[in-house]
Amino acid sequence: MTMTTPLTWVGLDRRAHRNEVGAITALLLAATEEERLALAEDVEAGIKKADRDGWWRGDTSPTPGHALAVIGCMPTAAKAAALLLRGNMRNWSAVTPRLFLEIAQARELPWLGELGQRLAARTPVRERWNNDWPFAVRLMHAGGAEPPVTEGVTRAWVEGLLRPAQQGTPVPPLSIRMRDDPFLPVLLPAVFAFDGLGADLLSDSWQESGPQFPPVVAHLVAEGTLERKTVLDLTVDRLVRGDKPHCLRPFTLLHEALAPGIDEMSSHALDYARLLAEAPGAVAAVAQKVLRAVDDAGRLELDTLLDTSAATLVRTEKTLVKAQITWLEKVSRREPGRAAEVLETVAVAFGHPALDVQDRALTVIGKRIGDLDPAVVARLADAAVALSGDLPARAAALFGTVVEEGPAEIPELPPPAPPAAMPAPIATPAELAEEVAALVHEPAAIRWERVLAGLVTLNTTAGPAALATALQPVLDRYPGDFEENTWNRSKPLLHLGVAIRSAIGTDKPGGLWLWLVTSLRTAWQDGRRGGVDSAIVPTPDGVLALRVAETVTQLTSTMVPLLMATPTHVTGSLDAAVLLDRLRRAESEGWQPWPVDFEQALLRLPRVTDPVVAAGAATLTSPAGRQFAAWLADGGLPDPVSTRFQQEPARRGYTWYSPVGRRVVAALTPARGGGLRLERQLLTIAPGPHPEEFPSAFHDAGDVLAMVLPHHREVTAAWALPELAAMTDQEQREGAAVLPLLAECSGPVGPALAYAVAYALTARYQESRIAAVDAFLTLAAGPPPARAAGPARAAEAALPGGAAPFAGAVGAAVADLGADATLKLSRLVPALAEAYRAGAAVAVWEVLATALPAMLASPQRGLPDLLELASQVAGAVHARVEIPGLAEVASRPGSSRLVKEAKRLQTVLTP
Structure with missing residues (x-):
């Protein structure tokens, strides 16, 4: 007579901890449904009583065997899901799906698909457990259920399609995997719905190279598996709703792969117009191309074109804007009756930050000036006040107006607000x-x-x-x-x-x-x-x-x-x-x-x-x-002697990061002996001969550092300078927060603060450059600090009323660090342009006028952009000064952009 082992929680629990999943399966299959249901309360109580955090220690926490007990005894999908999703059951999906399904089929469970849906609904957006989603998929397939449409489910589905688990057999191509996937009709639309999901589509299967999702979806559309109109509508809608540029890239590629026809493009004309004005550059370029095709077919409303062009012409992408101006010029010739409207729209580009864009717009308008009514010309002349550099004089000659200039028009920053008072003392x-x-x-x-x-x-x-x-x-x-x-x-x-x-x-x-x-x-x-x-x-x-x-x-x-x-x-x-x-x-x-x-x-x-x-x-x-x-x-603490100190690269063997080149820091020497007990260490810095690798002493204490000597900011800057330099020469992220604090303090500006600002203006990370610009603006607006000994002030005499002394020192630091490309002009120019637009034109000009002679002598990449900015700023401050080396560059033959921008600046500076 064969003795059967009774089905008890103690027996199941003991076998589960010994990982005897086969024995657990046999016990559950041998029991009757009544016996299984009768054990449900004991299984639930045992799992809930287990150590919630013990799963990762491998001690008394539930094991995959306990998941078999759940599927074998629970009466409903809700109860089964609640137990499997408990924090101490995180390894439930490690059980073999075959055993799980064998028990479920033996019980003839009608809620197997529902259980899969409940488990899938809890799929996290990030940090998914490797086997949870595939396990839920098996349950939904077995139960004939559709997945819930959540972001976690959609991301897991995409991940499973692009990087399928290899089971020892060849993996079919993505096109076949998608075509055969039963969840495709439900989950594909969701791929277009969730922000950021496009980044997942750039990840490919290990068997395939290049982004596969766009061409595969286009292929499924072409063969009729997917409806073309639906996919195109989803694609355009995704682009219109916007996202980070890299997240939109697969949808841009899908749009190109779909190659919409003129009827399809025309039906979305308003959407493309919005993309041209607002979308990231790559998407806007696609929209511009589409709209030009619609316009060439005679199916784009001129009002739509003019409305979107007004917003497009002030975008920062010069290639896009110049193409828009060329398009509008063509339209003005095609529509002579509305040429005035078109050219007044072109005049919006007068306010573009780039001089070559302003130049292009002025040139286009100049070609048609004779065809325009005097009233239109007057309005164009009014718009021309936004022009800068050498262009106001050209516009005045074109429109028959007078260029007015004088010291009164030089933009000035408002004086900074006094430092805020400390909060009230703590009372209780x-x-x-x-x-x-x-x-x-x-x-x-x-x-x-x-x-x-x-x-x-x-x-x-x-x-x-x-x-x-x-x-x-x-x-x-x-x-x-x-x-x-x-x-x-x-x-x-x-x-x-x-x-x-x-x-x-x-x-x-x-x-x-x-x-x-x-x-x-x-x-x-x-x-x-x-x-x-x-x-x-x-x-x-x-x-x-x-x-x-x-x-x-x-x-x-x-x-x-x-x-x-x-x-x-x-x-x-x-x-x-x-x-x-x-x-x-x-x-x-x-x-x-x-x-x-x-x-x-x-x-x-x-x-x-x-x-x-x-x-x-x-x-x-x-x-x-x-x-x-x-x-x-006695006048308080005397200022120490602050001296520029150049550190040279250390010779070393292999290192995983690029070694630091030369770095300019500052040495401090007290101006007197004796004094306070705190004084000597605070005012003494003797830098070593080589740069410190990734300095970090003040990353988290910049405000503490600044408050020690609030009226001797040069001292504080000298201590912080190695970290500020490392933001450029080692591309560190932290450190710049101290700069705006120093700008709000007082004291003379010496080499430490000057080099600190110069380094931070060209830091690797944008938030660091923003902090540098904030500091620059505060220094430019503040009362003139004590004059620091140092580099020559090239442009001060040429400016009405002079300028803040700190700017010349910053310009000399920029010239020094730019000589060997320690500073990247591609970062410096936008930072200085931001300071100029904020009102610090005088200080920015002094930086540029001081730095340009050295920059012209040793040209670096980005010098034409620096010259272009100099033309704008010089025009704003009415500078009339000779920049050493500028005439030589401007007189060179050829039409390179460097020569063109040098000529432009020379024109602006010439009375």
Whole structure:
């Protein structure tokens, strides 16, 4: 007599963990449907009770065998899907589909297709598990169900078509795979519906080369498998709705493969007109080609052409715009009765940023000027005010007007707004706790200042008990930041944790506390920070860590009610009158400021002091008060000597990245001996002979760095310069955020800041160049800083009223770095053009006038574009100056663009 093994959860679970899937299948097949359904609750409870995160450890989590128990016992697709989609069942699809289907067929499940649909509906858009979608497909095929149309399903379907799993047999071509796929009618339209999916279509099967989707779909259309009108409508609609250019490329290729006829193109004329005006360049070029064919066939409304041309003529793609002008010229001859309208549309190109486009438009209009009514000519003359470079004079001769120029028309930037005041002080322990928690996620300098000030003040006013109630939960929530580990010994957040625990009485003097105290003593007594025995880094941002370390040692012993160095403005600047009030309070209450905090306060004072404040300081009697008065009387911190320093490439063997060429940085030397204890390290930089590879000291601390010396931005720029240079010569992404902050600070502009701006204007990433332009505009609009020694200022005398001195220094840096193509003109020209359009024409011209002689002597790729920009800017500022080397280039024979643009600039500069 054969004994049958009873069907129990314990037995199934034991066999599942031993991966005995065959035995589990046999048990489920041998049981009756009543026995299977009776076990459903035990299976559900067992899977739900299992460790949710244990699947990746391979311990007690559900295994593929448990998925067989689910399909063998659950009464509905909903319950089965709910269990299979649990987080601890992520490996359910590792089970052999044959066993899964064998059990389902034995049970004669009517909901197998529904289960496949439910599983497919949860297919993620990204990071799909390898076998989940194919498994769901098998279930839907077996149950005769259609897939849900979601983005995840559509992407998974496309991936399966383009990169099919190889099962040891030859894979049919994509055309056959698509034709035979039962999901094609349902999912193909969805391919056109989801943004970004076009990027997936550029991925091909390993057996095929080149984008296969466009020609295959066109082939299926040609053979009648797919309806032509539907596919063409979907394609045009996808292009009209727009997407990133690379995501639209397969649909552009599909459009070309479909090769629509004149009737089809005419029916979508308005769609193509919208594409010509708004779509990415490659798509707009296709639309332009189609519309010209429709126009040649006499089936394009002229009003449609004129409306879309007005938007097209100001696009940045010069080839596209020039082709549009040529097309409009042809139409003006074909439609003489409406030539005036057409040519007034061409005049829209007068506002194009490229001079050769403006030139083309003016030339086309000039050919027909004799056929136009005086009123039309007058309107064209009005439009010509947008022309720049040498073109206003040509337009004046053409339209019979007068070119007006004078200093009053030079564009000027509005003066910058004063730096914003610091936010209100932290008032309660609860608010302090919120800011400390926020500091973990965003360690901004402004937040640091508020937290330090709040901790010191509330320790006196609220007391340790209230601080403990509010702050201890924050320390417990972020142990990786506030407790010591291998990576954070020099981090200010760790020091803050020690300070907080000292204040609330939970940290006893010991290892880390003693280390911070020792580091502080060394820094204060010897003026030395950094090294293996110090918790404080030697760079300026280390002053923050030094102040936090001082808080650790002083908070519970001196009980001062406020910090001296808390700035009054977000730049880090501290009003001298406010510091005077703080010192008066200290004298009246009988306490002394903390030493490091007080030195930081002095370093944050403005360069110019109100005489009333200086007189008040002279009445102070405490040691700190007398030091404050002497500091003001001596004029504060003297500017160090900032010197250009060129680093040469290091000789090295093979490296996976390109070695750095020469890099220009800055050396700093203090202007005096003695001074503050913080002073020597802050004002001393001795660069090494070779560039540092991928410097990153200030990527995440640019604002902290800037707030240490807010009125000596040249010093801060010198520290940050290696990282700013690496944005160009090593194409690093981070670092530029400090530049707008430095521009809002004050102090002379020397070689460090000049080279910093020059490097950032040609950085690899657009966000870095945007930050550089913002800084450039602030520097151009601000009050003239102290004049820095350095390169000659080639154009200042030629400009009415002079120009900001920083621009000449930036121009000299550009000339230096452009001599060996360290700077790419293809990045510099758009950045300077943006600054020019924003109103900094005078400063941009000085950069160009200073840089051009060296650029002309050693031409680099992109020089014609730089000359074109120079013509525009010189015309705007009415410059009349000789550029060395320009006449020689302009007199060369030939009609190259370099010679043409040199002649144009020479014409603009010639009275």
